Amino acid sequence: MYKGSVAEEAREVLRAIELIRLGARMPVLERELALSRDRIIRIYRETKRALPPKGALPFSTDWYFARLPNIHASLFYNIYLFLRDEAKCSRFDALTRAYRLYLEHCESAQIERVLSFTRAWSLLRFFEGRLLTLTRCAACSGRFVRRMQETHAGSPCLMCAAPPTTLPGASGLAPTRVANNTSPPVAIPA
Numbered sequence: 512m513y514k515g516s517v518a519e520e521a522r523e524v525l526r527a528i529e530l531i532r533l534g535a536r537m538p539v540l541e542r543e544l545a546l547s548r549d550r551i552i553r554i555y556r557e558t559k560r561a562l563p564p565k566g567a568l569p570f571s572t573d574w575y576f577a578r579l580p581n582i583h584a585s586l587f588y589n590i591y592l593f594l595r596d597e598a599k600c601s602r603f604d605a606l607t608r609a610y611r612l613y614l615e616h617c618e619s620a621q622i623e624r625v626l627s628f629t630r631a632w633s634l635l636r637f638f639e640g641r642l643l644t645l646t647r648c649a650a651c652s653g654r655f656v657r658r659m660q661e662t663h664a665g666s667p668c669l670m671c672a673a674p675p676t677t678l679p680g681a682s683g684l685a686p687t688r689v690a691n692n693t694s695p696p697v698a699i700p701a
């Protein structure tokens with residue numbers, strides 16, 4: 512049984528539905544929600560009409576340092592920071608809205624979605640655990656994802672480091688879009 516108020520429980524259920532629709536898996540739901548495992552599974556079954564898939568969460572940051580994952584992760588995290596720091600969203604709202612904006616950007620730019628919700632959430636956890644940081648690119652001045660111990664100045668981001676012709680799917684992610692953390696790349700949904 513949920514121990515908080517009815518209003519708090521209703522809010523947790525709505526948060527659960529939102530996370531499930533974005534693709535959150537059980538370990539993410541259990542960490543983000545103040546609901547019992549049984550309750551989450553019930554909500555998952557009602558929302559997706561399927562049982563939640565099994566499997567562990569990513570435990571290594573290595574995935575984020577391949578070229579396309581790094582470009583997409585940098586885009587997502589810059590949007591997240593804008594929503595959290597400039598638009599003053601809560602952590603939960605910044606996470607879910609940033610991910611929706613990221614999906615909308617991929618769709619409008621007709622590029623493949625590289626970052627799953629699990630990868631986006633894990634990225635946030637790695638930042639919160641101070642394993643990752645953002646560094647400014649020496650070429651385009653965009654801020655991109657780096658390991659905390661690799662923040663030497665003068666490094667180009669992975670988009671500037673490679674010729675554009677070798678980046679299938681990167682054409683919709685111009686460096687200026689990743690760079691500009693004072694305005695979101697697309698409109699914020701209500």
Ligand SMILES: [Zn+2]
Binds near residue numbers: 651667668672
């Ligand atoms: Zn760059």
